[in-house]
């Protein structure tokens with residue numbers, strides 16, 4: 001069951017980013033499912049590892065587009081990316097060490113990221129990128 005569903009309200013009006021955000025929703029749903037049904041730490045940490053890897057790739061590509069468009073809010077945007085990566089790294093370390101993740105805490109982190117980061121911070125770049133011909 002998908003806990004987080006991508007819909008148009010998440011669109012940042014840049015095809016590559018929307019596509020990568022959809023993929024992130026998928027991985028996050030896999031993680032939520034794994035935790036919900038009480039899958040072992042091994043599965044949970046494998047999924048967290050995938051989330052971390054995909055997130056890094058996505059952030060790099062998104063930041064490259066922001067640079068290309070001379071986006072004025074690049075630095076604070078990168079700060080949010082860094083913070084999220086650090087949080088997921090912490091979670092990965094924790095699950096790899098066999099310490100069970102607090103699923104409420106993890107889901108709150110992911111929800112905060114989806115809702116606040118994509119819906120506010122990411123959506124703020126739409127006009128700037130579109131004006132630079134990036135769609």
Ligand SMILES: [Fe+2]
Pocket residue numbers: 062077081117121122
């Ligand atoms: Fe972003």
